[in-house]
Amino acid sequence: MNSKNSTAIGYGLLLIGLLVAPLLGAYPVFVMKLMCFALFASAFNLLLGYTGMLSFGHAAFLGGAAYVAGHSIKVWGFSPEVGLVLGTLAGAFLGLVVGFFAIRRQGIYSTMITLALAQMLFFVCLQAPFTGGEDGLQGVPRGKLFGVLDLQSDLVMYYVALVIVVAAFLLIMRTIHSPYGQVLKAIKENESRATSLGYDTNRFKLLAFVLSAGLAGLAGSLKTLVLGFATLSDVHWTASGHVVLMTLVGGLGTLSGPLVGAAVVVLLENKIGEFGNLLAALTTVEWFKTLGESVTMVTGLIFVVCVLAFRRGIMGEIIAWIARRKAGPSGR
Numbered sequence: 161m162n163s164k165n166s167t168a169i170g171y172g173l174l175l176i177g178l179l180v181a182p183l184l185g186a187y188p189v190f191v192m193k194l195m196c197f198a199l200f201a202s203a204f205n206l207l208l209g210y211t212g213m214l215s216f217g218h219a220a221f222l223g224g225a226a227y228v229a230g231h232s233i234k235v236w237g238f239s240p241e242v243g244l245v246l247g248t249l250a251g252a253f254l255g256l257v258v259g260f261f262a263i264r265r266q267g268i269y270s271t272m273i274t275l276a277l278a279q280m281l282f283f284v285c286l287q288a289p290f291t292g293g294e295d296g297l298q299g300v301p302r303g304k305l306f307g308v309l310d311l312q313s314d315l316v317m318y319y320v321a322l323v324i325v326v327a328a329f330l331l332i333m334r335t336i337h338s339p340y341g342q343v344l345k346a347i348k349e350n351e352s353r354a355t356s357l358g359y360d361t362n363r364f365k366l367l368a369f370v371l372s373a374g375l376a377g378l379a380g381s382l383k384t385l386v387l388g389f390a391t392l393s394d395v396h397w398t399a400s401g402h403v404v405l406m407t408l409v410g411g412l413g414t415l416s417g418p419l420v421g422a423a424v425v426v427l428l429e430n431k432i433g434e435f436g437n438l439l440a441a442l443t444t445v446e447w448f449k450t451l452g453e454s455v456t457m458v459t460g461l462i463f464v465v466c467v468l469a470f471r472r473g474i475m476g477e478i479i480a481w482i483a484r485r486k487a488g489p490s491g492r
Contacts (some may be wrong), residue, residue: 170416178322188318189386194426195325196434201406202332203375208404209413210336211368212348214271215401217278219257223395224281225251225377226384227291230300233385240303240311242249244381246322252370252376259369263362273470275397278325282395296391300384311385321382324334328375332416343398344368409466411473420475424466 178195182188200222207213229247232238238246258277262270287293293299302311310316334339346354347361355361384390393399402425410421470477 164238165260165403165447169422171275174419177391182315183300187317188314192321192386193383193411194381194423195321197403197406197426198419199325199328200376200379201383201403201410202329202415203379204403205407205412205414206332206335207368207372207374208407209417210341210348211344212351213262213365213369214404215262215274215369215372216271216397217274217276218373218403219395219399220278221254221256221373221376221382222383222394222399222403223285223390224380226380226390227285228299229381230297230384231290232301234297234300237427239307240305240385240428242485244378244385247384248374248378251380254377255373256366258373259366260353262363262369275400276394278400279315279450282392282397285392285395291318291390291392294392296389297384298389299387302385302388313326317386321386324378324382328378336415338365340364347449352441356473371483376443379452405463407473409463409470409473411476411479413435417473417475421473424474463474 161323163213176462179189188324200218204215204218207218223353225247228250229243229444232246233240233243248388261277262273262331265273286293290297304310307321309316311320336344343354343359346357346359347364380390381392383394398451404422406425408421409416410419411417466474472480
């Protein structure tokens with residue numbers, strides 16, 4: 161069995177698992193939240209993993225689109241599909257603006273530009289009246305998709321979200337394996353050589369920025385539709401830090417890495433309290449129950465261990481191990 165077949169089987173099993181997850185007792189809203197962050201991480205990986213551009217302001221695209229989608233559905237009375245489209249377009253537009261400035265610098269300077277512009281948007285969302293300020297945008301209705309599918313049902317909303325996320329992931333996969341994706345990889349490896357071959361690297365990087373931001377905006381819009389609210393945490397710089405961790409822990413430059421990384425991060429954030437109670441029960445150390453907000457230190461320690469033990473990320477190490485096994489003694 162070649163690698164393409166094994167990869168297709170792996171994605172097929174994942175899809176089947178997601179299809180039957182609600183039927184097996186999984187909480188649909190939690191799985192939908194996980195899928196939104198998986199899409200967010202995959203969009204970020206398209207920019208960093210395949211183009212080599214580190215954006216520390218991706219929360220601007222996630223949160224900005226979340227506010228636009230939520231406001232258009234709640235206040236303007238648009239249908240959910242129109243809200244998702246407007247949110248995605250808002251993310252892409254923000255990506256165009258941020259990318260226009262970021263591609264003109266390289267390295268840490270480009271990264272700091274993305275962070276600065278994202279923080280500017282954060283303060284706009286903090287002060288603007290239509291965002292709700294610190295209270296956030298609450299009570300966003302799901303409505304009916306195309307006037308037919310009632311999204312108030314968690315089960316219906318789940319399968320709609322699954323279709324959207326799978327379609328977006330297929331778009332990312334197609335982009336990476338297209339001639340355009342090969343140019344992005346060449347830019348990441350050696351931008352000067354790509355320029356010498358006649359490619360306008362700034363134009364390619366800007367398009368990658370817009371595409372990544374648009375997909376991040378889709379993730380934010382879908383998250384608002386699922387949860388019914390958008391808050392400042394969506395546009396805060398910590399959300400950008402989370403997506404960087406998701407990508408690095410899962411495996412930078414791999415298609416499956418962001419999916420695994422998003423699952424690890426979201427599960428740790430939501431289940432760490434239960435994990436602490438379990439450790440307390442197993443070790444009779446009550447300290448784990450009293451961590452409170454300091455539980456982020458435990459999460460950080462777990463991330464440090466993952467980065468030190470799996471330098472390629474979880475999926476990167478697995479893919480490298482499979483490649484060594486196939487190469488045999490001569491390859492090693």
